[in-house]
Amino acid sequence: MPCNESQVFQPIALSPVPLHTQLRERLRERILDGSYAPHAQLPAESELGAIFGVSRITVRQALGDLQKEGLIFKVPGKGTFVAKPKAFQELTQLEGLAEAMSRMGYEIYNQVVSHKTVPASAKVAQKLGLAKDQPVCEIKRVRHLNREPLSLEITYVRAELGERLAGEDLAGRDIFAILENDYGITLGHADLRIEAVLSDAALAHALRVDEGSAILRMERLTHSAGADGTPHSQQVPLDFEYLYFRGDAFQYRLQVARRHP
Known part of the structure; x- marks a missing residue:
């Protein structure tokens, strides 16, 4: 089942820092503090976009960065999941x-x-x-x-x-x-x-x-x-x-x- 977004809705704020960078850091923080547990499924791209008030392209950029870091992995047809820490x-x-x-x-x-x-x-x-x-x-x-x-x-x-x-x-x-x-x-x-x-x-x-x-x-x-x-x-x-x-x-x-x- 996908992870539940239990925290209060907090859209990404306007900032000199690019939106996808802000979203990446938000998601990384939740992965590392255990809010998103290993092997748990992340919300869909559209849901993440609605939660954080950003476009789907921004979500994809942030997820792409996290995947390169090895923090998440994608299963075609099923979604995006949190990787087990090495x-x-x-x-x-x-x-x-x-x-x-x-x-x-x-x-x-x-x-x-x-x-x-x-x-x-x-x-x-x-x-x-x-x-x-x-x-x-x-x-x-x-x-x-x-x-x-x-x-x-x-x-x-x-x-x-x-x-x-x-x-x-x-x-x-x-x-x-x-x-x-x-x-x-x-x-x-x-x-x-x-x-x-x-x-x-x-x-x-x-x-x-x-x-x-x-x-x-x-x-x-x-x-x-x-x-x-x-x-x-x-x-x-x-x-x-x-x-x-x-x-x-x-x-x-x-x-x-x-x-x-």
């Missing part, structure tokens, strides 16, 4: 997914798909500083956010570390937390590479999305800190991962500053 993680510090999501009130559960020893591929060996085909531990987990699959995480560590992790609660804890809190290994820094890919059949099945859906793919190589505790002193490759996130449910955020000479 979970996000800041890339300002090195932390595990559960650590970041729990801080924001989300529930994280990990389904351990496999935990086995495999020959290191050329890339995994190069990342971990090993010889090709040397045994490494491969850990596959589907990570669930509020009971819905969010990401597939494939982790590679040296075989001896993988054997220790086999006895840990990998369904309920971040590997980072285990390494630091249980094993006393101080994490230093991580090298990241992020790109967009399309899901194949295996990814689509694991994440419950259509094959060919947009997936956010990250490669992350984490190093332990040096002997003196500083991130780049005697750095040692510790953990190499492929992280695949649903493009419709997750985003990374990063604030960058202009570097001045």
